[in-house]
Amino acid sequence: MNEFKDNFGDGFQQKSKYVRNKLPRHALDWSRKPKTFKTYPDAVKKIKLPEPKFDETTQFWSVIKDRHSTRKFTEEPISLMDISLLLFGMSGLNRVFPQYSFRTVPSAGGLYPIEIYPVINSVMNLQKGLYHYDIQNHSLEQLKEGDFRDKVNKGCLDQNMAFASAVNFIWTAVIGRSQWKYLQRCYRYIYLDAGHIGQNFYLVAGALHLGACTIGAIYDNELNQFLEIDGINESVLYVGVVGKI
Numbered sequence: 001m002n003e004f005k006d007n008f009g010d011g012f013q014q015k016s017k018y019v020r021n022k023l024p025r026h027a028l029d030w031s032r033k034p035k036t037f038k039t040y041p042d043a044v045k046k047i048k049l050p051e052p053k054f055d056e057t058t059q060f061w062s063v064i065k066d067r068h069s070t071r072k073f074t075e076e077p078i079s080l081m082d083i084s085l086l087l088f089g090m091s092g093l094n095r096v097f098p099q100y101s102f103r104t105v106p107s108a109g110g111l112y113p114i115e116i117y118p119v120i121n122s123v124m125n126l127q128k129g130l131y132h133y134d135i136q137n138h139s140l141e142q143l144k145e146g147d148f149r150d151k152v153n154k155g156c157l158d159q160n161m162a163f164a165s166a167v168n169f170i171w172t173a174v175i176g177r178s179q180w181k182y183l184q185r186c187y188r189y190i191y192l193d194a195g196h197i198g199q200n201f202y203l204v205a206g207a208l209h210l211g212a213c214t215i216g217a218i219y220d221n222e223l224n225q226f227l228e229i230d231g232i233n234e235s236v237l238y239v240g241v242v243g244k245i
Contacts, residue, residue, distance in 0.1 A: 012187070015184070016184055016185045016187065016188055018185070024183050024185075026183065028180070028181060029180075032180070033180055034174065034176045034177045034180055036100075036111070036112060036177070037134075037135055037136050038115055038132070038174065039132075039134050039136075039141065040132055040134075040141045040143060043132070043141035043142055043143060044129075044142040044143065044144070044145060045127075045141075045142040046134070046139055046140070046141055046142070047126070047131075047139060047140040047141075047142065048137070048138070048139045049080065049083065049084040049087065049138050049139055049140060050080060050081055050084050051084070051138075052081075052084050052085050052088045052092070053081060053085075054085070055207070058207045063203055063206045063207050064203070066206055067202050067203060067206050069202075069212070069213040069214070070211025070212060070213055070243075070245060071159075071161040071211075071213050072161070072164065072211070073161070073164045073165050073166065073211055073241075073243030073244055073245065074243065074244045074245065075122065076122075076166075076243075076244040077122040077123055077124045077166060077244075078122070078123055078124070078166045078167065078210060078242070078243065078244060079123070079124050080123060080124060080125055080126060082123075082208055082210065083118065083123055083126070083140075083167065084138070085204055085207075085208060086167075086169075086201065086204050086205065086208070086242065087116065087118070087133050087138070088104065088138065089104055089200045089201070089203070089204035090104070090105065090116060090169070090197045090200050090201050090204070091103050091104065091105060091112070091114065091116060091133070091135055091197060092104050092135070092138065093135060093136070093138075103135075104200060105193070105196040105197050105200055106193075106196055107189075107193050107196070108178065108182065108186075108189035108192065108193065109178070109181050109182065109189075111177045111178050111180070111181060112177065112193070113173045113174050113175065113177040113178045113186075113190050113193060114171055114172070114173055114174075114190075114193050114194055114197055114237075115132070115133070115171070115172045115173075115174060115234070116132070116133040116135075116169055116170075116171055116197075117130060117131065117132050117133070117143075117169070117170040117171075117172065117227055118130075118131045118132075118133065118140065118167050118168070118169050118170075119131070119148050119149075119152050119167065119168040119169075119170060120167055121147070121149050121165060121166055121167060121168070122166040122167075122243070123166060123167060126140075127142065127145060128145070128146060128147045128148075129142050129143070129144050129145045129146055129148070130142070130143045130144040130146075130148055130226070130227070131143060148226070149162070149163045149168075150163065151222075151226055152168045152170070152223070152226070152239070154219070154222065155218055155219050155222040155223040155226060155239075156168075156215045156217065156218055156219075156239055157217045157218065157219065159215060159217070161213055161215075161241050162215065162239065162241050164243065165241035165242055165243040166242060166243035166244065167241070167242050167243070168239055168240070168241050169201065169239065169240040169241075169242070170223060170227065170236055170238075170239050171194055171197060171198075171236070171237050171238040171239070171240070172227065172229060172234050172235060172236050172237060173190045173193075173194070173234065173235060173237050174233065174234045175187075175190070175232070175233060175234065175235070176233060178190050178193075190237070191237070194237045194238050197238075198214045198238060198240060201214065201240045201242075202214070205242050209245070210242050210243065210244060210245065211242065211243055211244070211245040212240060212241065212242045213240070213241050214238060214239070214240050214241075215238070215239040215240070215241065216238060218236060218238075218239060220235065220236055223236040223239075224236050
């Protein structure tokens with residue numbers, strides 16, 4: 001009997017370890033490298049976000065010291081600039097070269113498997129609905145119109161903060177981007193990548209004097225169905241909620 005049959009978490013941790021002189025060996029097939037960026041050509045609408053403008057009076061160490069989770073929000077909307085800064089801080093391009101680019105967060109192998117789907121509930125001059133962040137163009141692609149707070153709230157184990165927030169950021173992983181290089185160990189790196197984004201999310205929200213919280217307790221399949229992704233090649237990992245305190 002497999003000792004990890006039921007303890008699948010323990011099994012994953014042990015089986016994905018690197019052992020000296022036993023590293024997996026495979027040649028990278030560059031012709032089959034997955035695309036780095038995902039876009040929706042048939043999006044309902046494309047919205048160019050304002051160029052991020054940073055408040056130069058914000059004190060870095062104060063933001064670090066004051067970081068905390070907020071689970072209650074007012075009904076006041078946040079601004080389009082807030083969205084621009086949050087998205088740029090989570091995964092914006094900060095160094096662009098002809099063949100590759102870097103972002104405001106690190107990623108194993110520079111492969112960046114994480115995609116961001118903002119669910120807009122209360123943002124000035126922006127329709128409610130499901131969006132996707134087009135990283136290359138610092139734009140939003142509207143995928144669905146409507147109020148989806150209840151759907152996201154239920155997908156987050158009925159945690160009311162997902163209903164009350166101004167925006168829910170749903171983070172997914174395109175598994176193949178990392179698996180192309182790291183095989184089964186890719187999952188370790190994908191979870192770390194999501195953590196980097198989650199921390200930047202907290203810090204940018206703090207710098208903007210917004211409340212924020214991350215949610216790991218989710219009904220995976222329900223949120224995958226909402227985003228219309230298969231849960232295998234691309235799957236929901238994590239959710240961030242943000243709003244006025």
